[in-house]
Amino acid sequence: MEAILQFFDNNLLLIYLLLFTIILGFEVISKVPSVLHTPLMSGANAISGVVIIGAIILIRQAAPDDYWTLGLGTLGVVLGMTNVVGGFAVTDRMLEMFKKKK
Amino acid sequence: MEAILQFFDNNLLLIYLLLFTIILGFEVISKVPSVLHTPLMSGANAISGVVIIGAIILIRQAAPDDYWTLGLGTLGVVLGMTNVVGGFAVTDRMLEMFKKKK
Amino acid sequence: MKIGILKEDQDRRVSLTPDTLAKNAQLVAQYLLEKDAGQSAGYADAAYGDTVSVHDRATILREADLIVSIHPPNEADLAQIKPQTVLVSLFQPYFDQEVSDRLRQRTLRAFSLDMIPRTTLAQAMDVLSSMASVSGYQAVLMAANHLPRYFPMMITAAGSIRPAKVLVLGAGVAGLQAIATAKRLGAMVEAFDVRKAAKEEVESLGAKFVEVAGARDDAGAGGYAVDQSEEFLQRQQQEVQNRATKSDVIIATAQIRGRKAPILVRKESIAQMKPGSVIVDLAASTGGNCELTEDQKIIERHGVTIIGNSNLAETMPQDASSLFSNNLMNFLRLLIVEGELQLDLDNEIIAGSYITP
Amino acid sequence: MKIGILKEDQDRRVSLTPDTLAKNAQLVAQYLLEKDAGQSAGYADAAYGDTVSVHDRATILREADLIVSIHPPNEADLAQIKPQTVLVSLFQPYFDQEVSDRLRQRTLRAFSLDMIPRTTLAQAMDVLSSMASVSGYQAVLMAANHLPRYFPMMITAAGSIRPAKVLVLGAGVAGLQAIATAKRLGAMVEAFDVRKAAKEEVESLGAKFVEVAGARDDAGAGGYAVDQSEEFLQRQQQEVQNRATKSDVIIATAQIRGRKAPILVRKESIAQMKPGSVIVDLAASTGGNCELTEDQKIIERHGVTIIGNSNLAETMPQDASSLFSNNLMNFLRLLIVEGELQLDLDNEIIAGSYITP
Amino acid sequence: MLTSFLNLSYLLGALTFVIGLRRLSSPDTARRGNGLAALGMGIAIIATMVYPFTDAPNNYLWIVVGMLLGGAIGWWSAQKVQMTAMPQMVSIFNGLGGACAVVLAMLELLSFYAGERSLDTGALFIVLLALLIGAVSFTGSLLAFGKLQGLVKDKHVYLPGHQWINIFFLIATIGLVTFLLVQGSSIGSIGAIVLMILTLVYGFSFVAPIGGADMPVVISLLNSFTGLSAAAAGLIYGNQIMLVGGILVGASGTILTVLMCQAMNRSLLNVLIGGFGGGGGAPSKGAVGDQVAKEVTRNDAAIQLFYSNSVMFVPGYGLAVAQAQKAIKELDDLLSANGVEVRYAIHPVAGRMPGHMNVLLAEADVPYAQLLDLDEANDLFANTDIVVVVGANDVVNPAALDDPGSPIYGMPVLQVWEAKNVIVLKRSMSTGYAGIQNQLFFHDKNRMLFGDAKKSLQALIGEVKSL
Amino acid sequence: MLTSFLNLSYLLGALTFVIGLRRLSSPDTARRGNGLAALGMGIAIIATMVYPFTDAPNNYLWIVVGMLLGGAIGWWSAQKVQMTAMPQMVSIFNGLGGACAVVLAMLELLSFYAGERSLDTGALFIVLLALLIGAVSFTGSLLAFGKLQGLVKDKHVYLPGHQWINIFFLIATIGLVTFLLVQGSSIGSIGAIVLMILTLVYGFSFVAPIGGADMPVVISLLNSFTGLSAAAAGLIYGNQIMLVGGILVGASGTILTVLMCQAMNRSLLNVLIGGFGGGGGAPSKGAVGDQVAKEVTRNDAAIQLFYSNSVMFVPGYGLAVAQAQKAIKELDDLLSANGVEVRYAIHPVAGRMPGHMNVLLAEADVPYAQLLDLDEANDLFANTDIVVVVGANDVVNPAALDDPGSPIYGMPVLQVWEAKNVIVLKRSMSTGYAGIQNQLFFHDKNRMLFGDAKKSLQALIGEVKSL
Ligand SMILES: NC(=O)c1ccc[n+]([C@@H]2O[C@H](COP(=O)([O-])OP(=O)(O)OC[C@H]3O[C@@H](n4cnc5c(N)ncnc54)[C@H](OP(=O)(O)O)[C@@H]3O)[C@@H](O)[C@H]2O)c1
Ligand SMILES: NC(=O)c1ccc[n+]([C@@H]2O[C@H](COP(=O)([O-])OP(=O)(O)OC[C@H]3O[C@@H](n4cnc5c(N)ncnc54)[C@H](OP(=O)(O)O)[C@@H]3O)[C@@H](O)[C@H]2O)c1
Ligand SMILES: NC(=O)c1ccc[n+]([C@@H]2O[C@H](COP(=O)([O-])OP(=O)(O)OC[C@H]3O[C@@H](n4cnc5c(N)ncnc54)[C@H](O)[C@@H]3O)[C@@H](O)[C@H]2O)c1
Numbered sequence A, B: 001m002e003a004i005l006q007f008f009d010n011n012l013l014l015i016y017l018l019l020f021t022i023i024l025g026f027e028v029i030s031k032v033p034s035v036l037h038t039p040l041m042s043g044a045n046a047i048s049g050v051v052i053i054g055a056i057i058l059i060r061q062a063a064p065d066d067y068w069t070l071g072l073g074t075l076g077v078v079l080g081m082t083n084v085v086g087g088f089a090v091t092d093r094m095l096e097m098f099k100k101k102k
Numbered sequence C, D: 001m002k003i004g005i006l007k008e009d010q011d012r013r014v015s016l017t018p019d020t021l022a023k024n025a026q027l028v029a030q031y032l033l034e035k036d037a038g039q040s041a042g043y044a045d046a047a048y049g050d051t052v053s054v055h056d057r058a059t060i061l062r063e064a065d066l067i068v069s070i071h072p073p074n075e076a077d078l079a080q081i082k083p084q085t086v087l088v089s090l091f092q093p094y095f096d097q098e099v100s101d102r103l104r105q106r107t108l109r110a111f112s113l114d115m116i117p118r119t120t121l122a123q124a125m126d127v128l129s130s131m132a133s134v135s136g137y138q139a140v141l142m143a144a145n146h147l148p149r150y151f152p153m154m155i156t157a158a159g160s161i162r163p164a165k166v167l168v169l170g171a172g173v174a175g176l177q178a179i180a181t182a183k184r185l186g187a188m189v190e191a192f193d194v195r196k197a198a199k200e201e202v203e204s205l206g207a208k209f210v211e212v213a214g215a216r217d218d219a220g221a222g223g224y225a226v227d228q229s230e231e232f233l234q235r236q237q238q239e240v241q242n243r244a245t246k247s248d249v250i251i252a253t254a255q256i257r258g259r260k261a262p263i264l265v266r267k268e269s270i271a272q273m274k275p276g277s278v279i280v281d282l283a284a285s286t287g288g289n290c291e292l293t294e295d296q297k298i299i300e301r302h303g304v305t306i307i308g309n310s311n312l313a314e315t316m317p318q319d320a321s322s323l324f325s326n327n328l329m330n331f332l333r334l335l336i337v338e339g340e341l342q343l344d345l346d347n348e349i350i351a352g353s354y355i356t357p
Numbered sequence E, F: 001m002l003t004s005f006l007n008l009s010y011l012l013g014a015l016t017f018v019i020g021l022r023r024l025s026s027p028d029t030a031r032r033g034n035g036l037a038a039l040g041m042g043i044a045i046i047a048t049m050v051y052p053f054t055d056a057p058n059n060y061l062w063i064v065v066g067m068l069l070g071g072a073i074g075w076w077s078a079q080k081v082q083m084t085a086m087p088q089m090v091s092i093f094n095g096l097g098g099a100c101a102v103v104l105a106m107l108e109l110l111s112f113y114a115g116e117r118s119l120d121t122g123a124l125f126i127v128l129l130a131l132l133i134g135a136v137s138f139t140g141s142l143l144a145f146g147k148l149q150g151l152v153k154d155k156h157v158y159l160p161g162h163q164w165i166n167i168f169f170l171i172a173t174i175g176l177v178t179f180l181l182v183q184g185s186s187i188g189s190i191g192a193i194v195l196m197i198l199t200l201v202y203g204f205s206f207v208a209p210i211g212g213a214d215m216p217v218v219i220s221l222l223n224s225f226t227g228l229s230a231a232a233a234g235l236i237y238g239n240q241i242m243l244v245g246g247i248l249v250g251a252s253g254t255i256l257t258v259l260m261c262q263a264m265n266r267s268l269l270n271v272l273i274g275g276f277g278g279g280g281g282a283p284s285k286g287a288v289g290d291q292v293a294k295e296v297t298r299n300d301a302a303i304q305l306f307y308s309n310s311v312m313f314v315p316g317y318g319l320a321v322a323q324a325q326k327a328i329k330e331l332d333d334l335l336s337a338n339g340v341e342v343r344y345a346i347h348p349v350a351g352r353m354p355g356h357m358n359v360l361l362a363e364a365d366v367p368y369a370q371l372l373d374l375d376e377a378n379d380l381f382a383n384t385d386i387v388v389v390v391g392a393n394d395v396v397n398p399a400a401l402d403d404p405g406s407p408i409y410g411m412p413v414l415q416v417w418e419a420k421n422v423i424v425l426k427r428s429m430s431t432g433y434a435g436i437q438n439q440l441f442f443h444d445k446n447r448m449l450f451g452d453a454k455k456s457l458q459a460l461i462g463e464v465k466s467l
């Protein structure tokens, strides 16, 4: 308990930030017309590919002969990059049909 | 410049928080029907009375014989409290007419 | 005060109906009803109830202090009426210019309902409006009945029927009602008139207004139309000719108070109309808007049926009587105060309609 | 093949119009038109153009291979027609049960348009529908013309007019069209029928359906009504009585194929109706839905105008002819292939309408 | 442990502010949202009161007295104020909040200049910011209050070339702040006092040229200023709830100001600059001679309609001209769906032909049962919450009853003024067929909604749908 | 300096995510929003690449190869995928993101258990969380993909009592995580491997019982899981953009899931639990015998209509039954206002009496000029983007042309299938007056929108207005 409170006091700003981000996440979506559900899901999915940054950092800091880490890390990069590029591209294709007329 | 960057790096979370709060402030309001403009303004005004907390802290920490600070601080408390109480009460009165029927 | 209600001669309406009398019991008066006066309008003598006594015409002419009718009593009748009796009817002094002299000679006092000024205030007594409204409605029904074609558009297994085109000439009260009724039935309606306000009025019913530029303005003529320049009338006829040849139905209501109705549809135009088309000319009694119109007759010329009738209200006697009766009663309540005739010549309405001063 | 178009005797319509012929030039045939056949419908002989030759009746009866008309030729005519000639007309074998025998005796071949099955496919030839539709429309116009009251509601300076109540009996083709037309004119419309589907159909026009519980179902009767139980009919008449006394207009269209029309409005109900009310009985030719109806007559009973007329289509001859003509042509195109009669008895429509097999 | 408690309370408070504001922006939840924010504020205040500062003398008496006094004033005036005077009230409350920030900043500055406290340039800047924003907000709000309350006429405070005066003030303020920042504590408290006076005057001058009709926008803007000054104060005290609350109000106030301008079909710049030049706004549409008919905004009208129990439409010729029959029916349907009883009062001579209104309303499928004639309607007005007169004029003219000199004296009219409220939809103050002015428009119960009847009705439909 | 640059890039990236998501939720701005977020992602990735970590070996070759490979796969598959297969695609991408988190977490755990890195309990918990959420998301997404793609039939993966199996998995996972937390590094890497396998299986099992039709909701849920695992990874690396981006996706994904359920008129619990029991969802409304007519959602239909150039309404008896004439006109007006050319094709026998449609459309004030008869309409279909059949059936039945055995063979019909798309509004698959099935409903170009015509039209109106 003490530890948790300690953590709370020490990371107060982080917690504010987390909570506000969550609220912001809710807010930002809360009035989306249902026609946009799928593109929005797809766009959010692309953003979740941000995890690739972790993989990049991992590889950059791994020993050049640590093939295990390098291999798995590269796998992570491949997976993450697929998610990011594919996600944004697919969202863009879906949204093409919203092009304004005239 | 260096100082600003220094400040930036040191207060990174605070800056995230500030920016997110601003965005949140925008978001939260951005779709209000115009019938609610005045009550919303009034409610926001009441919240801005939060400055009273500063006045309280000030007085609590002032020397008991520092009448200057105490006097002005109390003026601050009176002003802030009027803003808070009056603000919320007036908002509530305005919103009474939105009572659901039946 | 004894009020006599005459039976109309060539008209199925009656000037006062039982309903009106029942609703206005506070008007202290005794009613003498000519036998069967309301019969043809659907108001049997019995319906008038006990407060009304039924008599023959002579008795009424002799005894009543005030006599009401839609059409004025004829000369023979007048001879039987005692002096100073008050007559309320449609004397139409604009057309029968000597009528007031004749009445004055007999020392009768007469109020002509068609002379009530057409102010907002007087609308409750404005029989011209209420009767014109009936006429406009009936004119369209009559046209629809005579037209060998449908009014509305119909896309059916047996072919597509295009909607009938209806042209309304003159957008006064009758014209507007005709527009509304024709639109209801699904026709494509256009109308025109020389008054400036008419455009807005026509469009306020969702119909199309046909503009002919250069109409003389009518401000100050109290809502009535004024004479138009020769050149304008020519252009107008040109336009009417164009429209008429494309129309299935023409409802003509254009009138100018106290003058012959303007001729808007010439022979040649009629010859070019589609066979079977129908013209209803409500201005027939003052000469008609259509050159070939014959008053009170339904004729066929160049395959076009031309109905000349300015008294179509008579063909809907029940409601027409009821409206007339309400108008009349509103007038009587102005005229009669506590059972006494109140000849208040300061009152615009009374003064305007009093034709035997 | 020579096709003869007869002039109708007591009817202003014509069975084939110039427009139809013009649009169907591909039907290889020679048309013989009786003089002035289309005149009263607005189609002068000249309008038929060069491809049609004009003759007197005798010539046509003698020479044509196929003769079309709306009403069947009379016995005298038949005598003049050469054997094996094909006749297309409304023979109404349900009412004139010996007609096919008579025709067969003369070795004529006859198609009765009223016997075309009422399938979706045959709708383009369904003269009963198109004529009923005209009748329903005209019935309302006629009622409105005869009613001494307004149809729509009007709140005016001369008093408020309540909307007319229109009761439509039988919601077949004519009934539905009557409902639509009466609604357009602003009346309050209610309707009833014994078919189950009728409720939905009536409501699909925005009118109110009067339900009388316990109607016998008609599944399998091909859209036509079936006989109802005595008890049901009684309750129904009770309901009609209630509604009728409150109605200003009754449009009666209830019919049962090949039988006398059901009596839905009894004498007593009529006596209780408001004076001036109007009944239009389209079932008059088969006895009428109203007990007092007299076919082909306009009578007044108890102050109520009763119009008995099953042939109202005739009063709108131009469009009615055009619709009839299109229907007829669609049928002829089935019957005549490349200028030759094609008696394909496998075809439901041909088989159904061929009354002299 | 106790610090955690304080932090938690502040966090909670901040969250209630966010959620409260969120809920305030939807009619259904607005009231609870306001309550929630108030609750959060209470928690934060109490937590601030009870948290044991090390070695703090506390001085509770001063605080409690101040709080009771302020609370009483706030509560009392909130209860007394009339519904129509709400914006003024908000303005004055807002001014007080600004004043509070001024007081705090001044104290801070005074002790800084007295050498009792040290501030680095950044901190000093923030304190100066709190002072200047609070001061502008304070006097600006007071003047806005005065204008709205009718105490101050636009022309009394507007000087020729006012825009230049304001630009001068702006430059002077920036210059002074820069100067003070550079000087540090050396200059003494006089610097702070001069800045305070300058910005107090600036606040007044800032609002002076803006037209009275634009005051709500200005109040909203000043409100967001107050929020910013509270946030600045929060930075001074390192207090998250003040910071977050202030920023929130600053941001939402700004966006709200923009939205309010949009609702008036103007840009914020236009309001501020336009005011600079215009000096008093355009004359009201509702003015005829000396008399001025009061207007109602579409949104207020929509709220009134939506939350009423019974509405009577009075259609006239204008309905026909605007061809607004379908729109009136749509509004009817929307209101009916919310349980409002909707009826139509048809005057016998409304329109330009007998039965004109009947034709139109039948076209729009209004059931006959909803149509009342003159007598029926006149019996019902007293029990009607709102009458909406749509393009009618002569038929609702009280002169027919009470002005014997009027040409329509004696005509029966729809006595709409018997109802609790009347809203008249027409394009201008022009007369109807009879060509006479209508005193109804100036009646206490009446409000005008100017514009083409169809457009106005459609706007109302939009607003009602957003409720 | 360089750190500030990195921080700034991350801050910028985080802001683009927020603003991008915001813009994604409005049709006008969605595309630019997506681009913005992509831009932010690019900035963040580049910044991560170039920031000089102290003493980092960098291994750029590995990274670049991985990125090129992943980018190529992602790009290529995004371009190849059919519009109708979008949800599957999203699902598989999402699974990959989850897998990436799994890889990161496993590497972390392996080095932890190998003693190469130390983690306190909190940090260990977060790593385990990233692992487990990522794993569930990974296999769950794969299965969702399989179901949507039709590779996996619901019944193949649904076991009796599946809800109990899932509850068991849940408890086992929690138990194992607690156990690992308590044990610390002592247990060795086997613990992490067991947890990974367990949660991979769990993810599969979690999705197994949920009906194919509910997959979009599940994907959205799994998507928010992936976001959370990214956020957890962000905490591990102390990286704000991962944290903020992940949390954002987690939050918005959750709310989006709820919204999607609402749009289906169901609760999230109902989808998840309902699936548990139901095992495969209800049979489609569009099924008749072997044939299944494809449905379209209201929102897809609305988009299609709104962004088309020409629309032809084909009214039938159902329009009359539903009394939807005013609704069709309102939709017409909305579309026309957006520049769509709207017309009505009237079949001669549509409805139940001659001229039935004319009566209705005249009532709704549709101008005669917009009405086309059979021949005119048939000439135009080929150039029409969308035909909306409103409650018509027999009159658009292709059997009349191509099925000599049909009772309506030979009747002229409206050849709506010549148009680019057809949408049929009716309540069910039942037949019309003629009582015969209609092959149009199964036509490739056709989509059904089931429901009462008036309600469907009103729903479309609502959707179009929200665009
Ligand atoms: N019913 C009949 O048979 C008949 C026949 C002839 C004359 N009248 C006379 O007509 C009058 C009828 O009274 P009323 O109250 O119906 O009409 P009114 O007194 O003529 O007033 C109509 C009002 O509607 C407003 N208006 C016009 N177009 C508008 C639009 N597009 N949008 C919004 N408002 C619009 C006008 O004001 P703005 O210009 O400010 O918008 C006008 O003041 C009576 O005086 C009556 O005597 C009646
Ligand atoms: N025009 C005439 O004169 C006339 C006269 C008599 C018969 N007919 C016949 O009637 C038919 C007319 O063809 P049609 O295409 O207009 O109609 P239809 O073939 O009868 O089909 C109407 C369709 O509308 C749907 N529907 C009914 N109520 C609905 C509602 N409330 N909302 C949405 N959909 C609804 C029904 O499907 P669900 O139940 O699945 O909703 C039905 O399949 C032809 O067969 C014609 O021969 C015409
Ligand atoms: N004060 C009132 O409330 C009140 C009451 C009733 C009528 N009015 C007004 O009085 C006016 C006349 O009504 P009315 O129906 O008795 O008129 P009317 O019968 O005298 O004439 C019918 C219409 O024909 C038109 N007309 C005349 N010459 C024409 C020409 N050459 N070409 C085309 N049209 C021509 C007239 O302008 C008029 O509109 C209308 O404006 C009406 O609104 C006012």
Ligand SMILES: NC(=O)c1ccc[n+]([C@@H]2O[C@H](COP(=O)([O-])OP(=O)(O)OC[C@H]3O[C@@H](n4cnc5c(N)ncnc54)[C@H](O)[C@@H]3O)[C@@H](O)[C@H]2O)c1
Pocket: D118, D119, D120, D121, D123, D126, D128, D129, D132, D169, D170, D171, D172, D173, D174, D175, D192, D193, D194, D195, D198, D222, D223, D224, D225, D226, D228, D253, D254, D255, D256, D257, D262, D264, F349, F352
């Ligand atoms: N296949 C097609 O496309 C097509 C074409 C035309 C008509 N029809 C259908 O055929 C049916 C009959 O049409 P019709 O107009 O020729 O019918 P009709 O003239 O034979 O009869 C008119 C109506 O009277 C009703 N009726 C009979 N007895 C009644 C009673 N006792 N009380 C009340 N109502 C009674 C009938 O149900 C019918 O609706 C309708 O359902 C119509 O839709 C179908």
